[in-house]
Amino acid sequence: MSEQHDVIETGTAKLERVDGVIEIHFDPNMKVSIAGMSEVVRAKSDLCAVEELDVLAVLPEDLELELNVLAVDHHKVNGGCGLARRLALVANSTFNERLASIYFRYHPRPHETKVFLNEADARRWLATRPVSEN
Numbered sequence: 001m002s003e004q005h006d007v008i009e010t011g012t013a014k015l016e017r018v019d020g021v022i023e024i025h026f027d028p029n030m031k032v033s034i035a036g037m038s039e040v041v042r043a044k045s046d047l048c049a050v051e052e053l054d055v056l057a058v059l060p061e062d063l064e065l066e067l068n069v070l071a072v073d074h075h076k077v078n079g080g081c082g083l084a085r086r087l088a089l090v091a092n093s094t095f096n097e098r099l100a101s102i103y104f105r106y107h108p109r110p111h112e113t114k115v116f117l118n119e120a121d122a123r124r125w126l127a128t129r130p131v132s133e134n
Contacts, residue, residue, distance in 0.1 A: 008043040012036035017047045021054050021126060022084065028060030037069055041078040052083040054126050058119060059100075061092040070099065073107040087113040088122035 006017040012030045016023045022044055026032065044055065087109060091097035100115045116122040 006047055008047060010036065010039040010043050013040045013043075015040065015043050015047055017053065021056055022047050024055065024057040026057070026059050026063065028062060030064070032063070032065035032069055034066065034069055034072055037072070037074050038078050041074045044084060045079065048083045050083070052085050054085050055087045056090070056119075056122055056126060057087065058090040058122075059092055059096050061096070063093075063096050063099075070103050070106075075107070075109055085111050086126065087111065088126050089113070089115045090119045090122045091115055091117055092119075093117075 008015045012032050013024050013026045013036075016025075024040060024044065026040075030036070047053070048055075089100050091100055094117070097115055097117060104113055104115070114122075114125060116125070
């Protein structure tokens with residue numbers, strides 16, 4: 001059986017579908033804007049248009065973003081995320097962790113979402129079965 005593998009590069013992130021997970025790695029050299037985040041959400045939707053997938057989003061430790069990015073429900077504005085399921089967001093810093101927690105408090109996703117400080121913990125969580133499958 002061949003591994004399913006697709007890649008989309010946007011102006012602010014690289015998205016890759018590998019073995020049932022969409023991995024999003026934000027570019028540490030780019031400032032994230034509303035337009036940039038919208039582009040990422042639409043690309044994610046394209047990658048999970050035909051099957052349910054979990055999402056691993058990895059922020060750079062020194063994330064630069066326009067503050068108005070936090071005021072927008074990107075999931076709602078951009079038509080959802082296709083068949084995306086759980087989201088594991090890797091903050092890589094306590095500051096990013098706080099920002100993400102505030103964002104998801106005001107803009108909850110329809111599926112289980114967790115924020116992690118490191119990628120290993122996020123991957124371990126995604127390796128477990130979703131709550132709906134237990």
